[in-house]
Amino acid sequence: MVVLALQEVKIITTNYIKGFGPFFILINFEPILKSTINGMKLIFATNNKHKLEEIKDLLNGKYMVQGLSEVGINDEIPETHETLEENAIEKAEYIFTKYGFNCFADDTGLEIDALDGRPGVYSARYAGTNCSFDDNVNKILEELGQEQNRKARFRTVIAMIRDGKLKTFEGTVEGEITLIKSGTKGFGYDPVFMPTGYNQTFAEMTLSIKNKISHRAKALEKFIDYLNSTAE
Numbered sequence: 526m527v528v529l530a531l532q533e534v535k536i537i538t539t540n541y542i543k544g545f546g547p548f549f550i551l552i553n554f555e556p557i558l559k560s561t562i563n564g565m566k567l568i569f570a571t572n573n574k575h576k577l578e579e580i581k582d583l584l585n586g587k588y589m590v591q592g593l594s595e596v597g598i599n600d601e602i603p604e605t606h607e608t609l610e611e612n613a614i615e616k617a618e619y620i621f622t623k624y625g626f627n628c629f630a631d632d633t634g635l636e637i638d639a640l641d642g643r644p645g646v647y648s649a650r651y652a653g654t655n656c657s658f659d660d661n662v663n664k665i666l667e668e669l670g671q672e673q674n675r676k677a678r679f680r681t682v683i684a685m686i687r688d689g690k691l692k693t694f695e696g697t698v699e700g701e702i703t704l705i706k707s708g709t710k711g712f713g714y715d716p717v718f719m720p721t722g723y724n725q726t727f728a729e730m731t732l733s734i735k736n737k738i739s740h741r742a743k744a745l746e747k748f749i750d751y752l753n754s755t756a757e
């Protein structure tokens with residue numbers, strides 16, 4: 526059975542033929558179709574508005590996803606593990622268990638070879654508990670100094686729970702840490718991460734370019750392929 530939310534039904538055109546009354550009424554069902562994934566709404570377990578914006582852009586209107594604040598959840602989501610995979614699962618499980626939503630969560634880390642993989646799973650609070658993105662960036666630049674080997678990668682793990690079943694997807698992008706910050710777009714370590722094959726940092730690129738090559742884009746591509754392959 527299809528249940529239509531009235532406010533989502535939009536009349537596009539009404540043709541009127543003299544003597545026959547209203548003839549065609551075309552209803553725009555697109556928003557309704559977009560609001561479900563295989564018949565279910567998916568909640569993205571994040572409070573990060575940048576990530577939400579990226580993921581909505583990546584989904585390109587194909588599926589509608591809502592962030593936590595959009596469904597009235599303001600919880601601080603726990604992130605207590607030592608690996609990206611465990612943290613992504615923990616976040617998705619928290620929302621599914623407490624609120625019963627089919628949902629997904631991601632966890633991302635920047636792994637710098639010359640720093641033995643740090644900040645890695647500690648990327649969010651690398652410079653301390655209440656640090657800013659800028660504090661984190663300054664800390665890695667300071668630790669690297671003039672180090673020649675500046676190889677690094679972003680790695681994202683997405684964990685999805687649908688009807689109680691768990692599935693994970695991973696994406697990485699290789700690159701290097703620049704000597705200085707460049708660009709004002711994006712967030713986090715974007716001003717110092719230059720992906721391999723490009724001469725701009727993520728923070729200098731438009732969102733549409735970042736979203737073609739990023740770690741999150743790659744993980745999400747696998748996620749969407751899976752959703753499509755399991756569509757009824």
Ligand code: IMP
Pocket residue numbers: 573631632633634635648649650658661711712713714715727739741
């Ligand atoms: P999270 O735990 O997945 O929220 O990510 C941990 C931290 O990694 C964030 O606080 C950011 O500092 C950083 N991060 C995650 N994704 C990106 C990105 O796309 N660009 C730059 N930094 C990112």
